[in-house]
Amino acid sequence: MQPVSFRSIALKYKAIFFDAYGVLKNSRGLVPGITETFDFLQTHQIEHYILTNDASRSPEELAEQYVRRGLYAITPDRIISSGMLALDFLHAKVDGGTVAYLGTDASAHYVETQGVHTISIRDLDLDHVEDINAFVLLDDEGFDWTQDLNKAVNLLRKQNMPVIVANTDLTYPVSETELAIAVGGLANMLEGIAQKTFIRFGKPDTQIFQFAFEHIQMHGPIEKRDILMVGDTLQTDILGGNKFGIDTCLVLTGNTQPSRYLSRIDSSGISPDMVCESIGC
């Protein structure tokens, strides 16, 4: 499976779903040529959506990061985050009471704007948890891991409640050579200790693809065969896109390196339909 030019294959689709980190930008900044690619998509009337495992910010704040770097095509209405799905769940299934969370004040603020009352695990009194109706993991920042992960374990022992993991990623890159543990990694530890079944939102689960699929119908009817998913990670972007039944394209600007992509495809059993060096050319 040899890499092909992204723009040439893009022409075959009416809409393209992009992963964010590793596809649009990486530790060196925006992927070179990306502005021209989004101009190209606009010229050819190809719609785009960003599907991202992120619950740390609102779509507005996520979009702002691109605008600051000079990429204006990524508007808030084009961003679908795993956090939005978690929020939908809280709306549908948690009625009244308070939702405890792990994450920053900013991540909780986004939840609060939708009418859900929240409390940080940090501020929780373990002797008074009667009105806690759910526990949601939003971000790996904004709390003290030692103290608050231990509080989380005890909260789940004291009361039975749905636990929502709003980002399934285990890690995320913080520089060209280093990673940080993401909230999905912390979630796996807590689930193993609590021995309860957590509810996860984010790729490779198809729910986020379905959410984007419904949104895109607003720009006119579109079928699955007219959509391409572009991502840098086999286990999330490509597996999820394949399962949802749309074409998939692996790019080599992030998690999956040019020298290793063939062996990674072979050892995982997860095959994209195409491979591109980058979306910038």
Place this chain on the structure above:
Amino acid sequence: MQPVSFRSIALKYKAIFFDAYGVLKNSRGLVPGITETFDFLQTHQIEHYILTNDASRSPEELAEQYVRRGLYAITPDRIISSGMLALDFLHAKVDGGTVAYLGTDASAHYVETQGVHTISIRDLDLDHVEDINAFVLLDDEGFDWTQDLNKAVNLLRKQNMPVIVANTDLTYPVSETELAIAVGGLANMLEGIAQKTFIRFGKPDTQIFQFAFEHIQMHGPIEKRDILMVGDTLQTDILGGNKFGIDTCLVLTGNTQPSRYLSRIDSSGISPDMVCESIGC
């Protein structure tokens, strides 16, 4: 959480999704009172769908089992099976070539009617697997486990291909006291040995709920808050319904026994919104 009368809560919804085994019927036959319940639903214009982890038969054959027992409300167009989702995947993502399968001839026949060319693992020559483009696990019957599970392991070593698990259940009941291993149980063993990522269809994954949700719109627009999922299994029916964002009701005529449902809810962390003894009253 005390059991309530099913018919009284049913009135609050415009549509109800039912699991099949353990809800409509069990080892003793049809659940008593079920005909009256479906008459009641029809009288009150409450739509119904059956969501079942089953890829062994076509919807027509699945429906026939109920008709034969005198229940006429379960028509083929009301049945959504995990096998239908697997078939959708094969259509969307596998182009030409042949699909190898584990299952009965009947299960493959259903796949063949949709234009996919299949070959039983039983009949596969391991020295000529070049045109095998996918491997699908349909049913635990129709093949020799010793010979054909070993052939499956070697097929996956010889060629990289998507593997589709069309029923995620680990077991199914064959009498009041005994279980049989379902194809989902065999799939877990093969996945552990092959070290590849398989693609699974069926509850608790929300894709089958979405599929039913789209179908039901044909009877007029309906929202998630107007739908109830009824099932006998916390880990599939209730977890999936919760994650999809609809109300859930646990019945005690199948997997989850009246004497144990409270401790099961507590130890799993999976809570239904309601509990009913049976859908028959």
Place this chain on the structure above:
Amino acid sequence: MQPVSFRSIALKYKAIFFDAYGVLKNSRGLVPGITETFDFLQTHQIEHYILTNDASRSPEELAEQYVRRGLYAITPDRIISSGMLALDFLHAKVDGGTVAYLGTDASAHYVETQGVHTISIRDLDLDHVEDINAFVLLDDEGFDWTQDLNKAVNLLRKQNMPVIVANTDLTYPVSETELAIAVGGLANMLEGIAQKTFIRFGKPDTQIFQFAFEHIQMHGPIEKRDILMVGDTLQTDILGGNKFGIDTCLVLTGNTQPSRYLSRIDSSGISPDMVCESIGC
């Protein structure tokens, strides 16, 4: 399986292995009657050893905790900890260089006294890890979880080295109602993220039983059938003792509560040979 008197069954053995927490002491202090029990054992010339999943302190420091509470039978030479096994491994398999660790200074001090050069992950410079030859998880305290667990993930990405988990427990009790995450819980998270195989020491692995078995031969030859393992946890004490081939006795003063022990045995499939309320009578 009805509880029996501990002292009456003790008479059938020449040596008894005890777990520490939940058996000798719990959140309310020393188990009532324990001094009399150890006097009884001494009178009847029944040897004893303490087998504990603990790498946070030296045997001397562990023994001191009992002396301070008035129990003088628990001397350092009677304590076998998982930390001692981890130290043995470092001696046998790590030659020169430096061992990075997660834990308190006290836990590392014990390692240092045995001639191994250590550095806390806290003090590690990720740009200079060439001389790090192994990584050992000793204790959940003594470091900043947020900063240092992230450093641990990056250390394992930069260099291939054996990772030793010196305590496999997921949690430990800190009060009558609350738990804390133990270093074994943190280890599981790091292993899942690093995708490397860690080396674990501690019950239920039989190596710690073998270690005690060899030690006890110094008091005269003894056979496995003359030894009893007493513990409060099915998954560690009882499973390990069973696998090692010695008799096992579950006590109900710790992890496994009197009201639940029968259902726990049934659901886990791990059966002790006997059950006692407490070792104090």
Place this chain on the structure above:
Amino acid sequence: MQPVSFRSIALKYKAIFFDAYGVLKNSRGLVPGITETFDFLQTHQIEHYILTNDASRSPEELAEQYVRRGLYAITPDRIISSGMLALDFLHAKVDGGTVAYLGTDASAHYVETQGVHTISIRDLDLDHVEDINAFVLLDDEGFDWTQDLNKAVNLLRKQNMPVIVANTDLTYPVSETELAIAVGGLANMLEGIAQKTFIRFGKPDTQIFQFAFEHIQMHGPIEKRDILMVGDTLQTDILGGNKFGIDTCLVLTGNTQPSRYLSRIDSSGISPDMVCESIGC
């Protein structure tokens, strides 16, 4: 880590533990030069033991396979199998009653000679299981997988009993290009379905190393630093030897191929102390 000559490194040890398949023989027969290597070991008075994950035959029958091919150094008293450990467990912990088994008559015959009463799952009447005290998985042959794996699931539902897995391997080679599922692979499926904790014997668990270590003392006192473990599989031979605290040597005549061993070491985190192309030179 470059391959070195096996005979040159062998001189540094007083005893060597060998894995069997992939080290002494492979799909092409005995490894070339092996007779000369065992002559060399004898000349230099280096003891040897074979440590094998196998419960399908007695040591006598295992040894016979080598004699038939002209290798006389592998005598029954030099073979330590995981089956011997399982048998030890049955002696120590199962008192009276009958042990149900999955395996050939030959595998059960070896168990029977040690005084344990056995019944094949094949011949078991599920309505009369009261006197079944344990269930042991010996071999992947000798029974009908479809019928008897289902019977095993139901046996474990009807009665709580220890389940012993006498060979932890997932697969074994049957030709140069094909594998078969081993009883350890079947065990994982049954354990996942039964949700009980099985007791496993075999590498990488250190119990088999300890067993060999005790045996070898009969030839004169020997210390761990004087023993080398030689194997073709990182996850069993090398991990187990490392954990037991002896030197380890990876050979490239079996599971781990010459072109891939460096990447396998790197991705697993399991490092042998040395690598040799083969023990034959």
